[in-house]
Amino acid sequence: MTGSTPAAGIVVLLAFAPGCAGGDEPPAQGIAELGTGEWQFEPLADGQEVELAHGAQGGWHLWTSVRTLGLEPEGVLLEVTTTVIDDPASATTSRGRIKLTEREDGRCEFIGWPAVLGEPACAIGQPLRIRAVVTDARGAVASGERLVRPRWDSDEACARRPQGAQDVD
Template identity: 30%
Template sequence: MPRSAPLRSLVRFALAVTPVGLALACSPDADPPAASSLVVGLQGDELRTLLSEVTVSTKVDGKVAKEERITRDANGIIPFPRELVLEGAPGAKVEVEVVGTGTTFGSTASAELVRRRAVTVIPREKRLLRLALEGACVVAPGTSAAVCTGDTCRGGRCVSPDVPEAALEPYATDWPVNQPDICRPANAGAPEVVLGKGQTDYGNLTDGETLRLERGPQGGHHLWVALRMKNIKQAGTRTLITAVQPGTGLKATPAAFVFGFEPDEGGYCKLYGLRFQVDAGGALGEAHKPFLGKDLDITIEVTDVAGRTARATKRVHVADKLLCPDGTEACNGS
């Protein structure tokens, strides 16, 4: 008996949609997520001679993943920094516990001195979990110092061990010298530096501005240089000042400083009170004179411990008269 028209239409519809249904069932979206990795970066330079052993225990989704025992090297120190790579499905719970042991206060028995915990997840892409063993968290055996039961110690305080995925740093091979700080936060942009002036604070400096050489108490002659920067590390950064007189090529003696920066507004950090002596190494009383009344191109270059560099140059005009130590111009001509 021939099929009815409605039945034939239903069969054709079923045949048409069945491959689609199969395709949806077999879609890659239904596959389990690919494995990712989390790098545990362990630091502890300030404790490398105090500790005799460090143990690292890790779990992924409640199961023991990796364990490592770190002992002193041939130089008698714990070889920090260290890396431990954990792998798993994104979102899997990760637990890390680090325990440092050693002897102290004349005792020959080894005891736990410091402990650090962290709880996070396997990230969607390779990330860094930075853990530091700090001197501020050392608890001497037999003392009444508080132990962070259930929490962890950071900066000498008991805090939660939870580290959200958003707080994990992008992994980079230079992570030991690349720790975010207030001047260079995580996911920082390109380094910037702005040349300024000032002895007691940062002041803006415009191109062509007139600055006065000051005579110091030992007879040298200097300008007060300041700067603002961002996306460069706060500590350990080298600041180099150079200057050349346009037209003549006369150069001032370069000066380098390694000073910490202060936080400033707008995400910048500042440094001021840099004494830039133009006649250092020259004949005092004479070497500064060719700079008076002339233009000078001053360049500031900052380089942090990770090798990030920024520089800026401004042309200033050096006044034809000195500012004397007593705040007057009485020393001119002497």
């Protein structure tokens, strides 16, 4: 994959609510839409293939972006967990503080979060659950998940997969 091609990501949950911050009272739960994008937001559907990106430190990840409704844009904690469905031990979580950018349509977004995979060769072609939890400084939470299938053009072997085993098409 080249740096000029947006990498794949994930869609989690989408609904409609008034505005980015919602109103005077903190909402019990906000709304999150997780999609692809290193440079721009692109939604994905359950079951869609997503391309893995090679990280600067040698790891592999899926570029993800998030849009929210009902959350304040400052002091936001983003937590993204990737898990191969048939291998719960594969769960890998990355988290960090982000600042959401307000959009003209009332939603907020963050572009370009690297959702890490612990052993990417074992995820190729397998159903992968991406779960995102977004919490603002007031404690309002938005979360959701999507099932995707990672794609990667590499001959690297999965250490846990027996020699000669095939990826699922």
